[in-house]
Amino acid sequence: KVIVSDFEFPTNAQIWHAQEPRGARVVHVPRTADGYIPLAEFAKAIDERTQLVAVTHVCFRNGAKLDIAGIVRLARAQGAKVLLDCYQSVGSLDIDVKALDVDFAAGGMLKYLLGTAGIGFLYVRDAFVKSLLPTNSGWFAQENIAAMDITANRPSPTARRFEAGTPAVVNSYAAEAGLKFLLEVGTPAVEKRVYSLTRRCMTRLEEIGWPSVTPAQDERRGATVAVPSRDSAQLCAELMKRDIVTSHRDDNARASFHFYNNEDDVEAFIAAMKQLRGKFAP
Known part of the structure; x- marks a missing residue:
């Protein structure tokens, strides 16, 4: 089950x-x-x-x-x-x-x-690294990658056993650059900033009469503020015309925030939503 x-x-x-x-x-x-x-x-x-x-x-x-x-x-x-x-x-x-x-x-x-x-990445609790045997494997998962052994599956005793074939090398450089930014800022600071911006955004949406469907409590939400719309795809297209990048899922337009956003970004989003409310609000 x-x-x-x-x-x-x-x-x-x-x-x-x-x-x-x-x-x-x-x-x-x-x-x-x-x-x-x-x-x-x-x-x-x-x-x-x-x-x-x-x-x-x-x-x-x-x-x-x-x-x-x-x-x-x-x-x-x-x-x-x-x-x-x-x-x-x-x-x-x-x-x-x-x-x-x-x-x-x-x-x-x-x-x-x-x-x-x-x-992507996978975390596995230490206790399960050796006891779990992946059925989807590859040469980077083997105990000795250089052995080029085609006679058996001999997985690494480390978490490398959960890898597969050759990794996406070019993508790894982009991943490294992104991680460097985040490690410099620190995820506790990022989280604090994200909660501050999302809280402000949700409050301002209430003030213009177009409330979000995202839970208001910090412990019940992430970095995305979802706003219901009668035409979420076209709403996102209109926001894009104003240089505001959002996305849509179901009947919601999604505005997501990160540490590099600021209060001016929130206010620009709210100003645009206020203009578009009559046409796109539920």
Whole structure:
């Protein structure tokens, strides 16, 4: 039994549904009427049959952040492992996988880590590095890469066993440059800045009569502010004409913030939204 939530990016759910022919039973934890998924909903789904809880940190649709520490506690009580998809949060929030006590964490360099597509990462708890044997392997996963041995699979005793073939070399340089920026600034400072800007943005949206659907509490949101619209695609196109880069998912326009943004960026977004409210607000 694998638990996912209704906040997942498609890939994170599709991967587990792809295991159903092998006997996996995939259970979705639904959102409640207010659009959030509280711990009580996870408690209903996680039981003694659960092998893995694979959940996102921040929802790509509405910017809501799940209570990962609480979900881990529920999983531990039933003997289940936890895989955290932190793609939508890492780089914008201060994340400590050991403090969260997750068993696995995966993400990519494309978004808030300021890198590019085609390169990602996997964290595996030390206790599972040697006991888990990947069935998807490659020469960079082998104990001796230079052996060029085609007679057997001899995975590295280290976390390198979870690698595959030749890495995306060019992408690695972009990833390194992005990480350098973030390490210089520090993720605690980044998180503080992100919460300040998103809080200001949400308050200002309330003031112009076009409230966000993203949870207001800091502990329940990430770097994205989602705004409902009758035509979110065209709204984003109109914002782009004003040099404001957003994106849309479902019926929401998404404005995401990072440490390099400032209050003027928020006010420019609000001014544009105020102008466009009559045409695009629900």
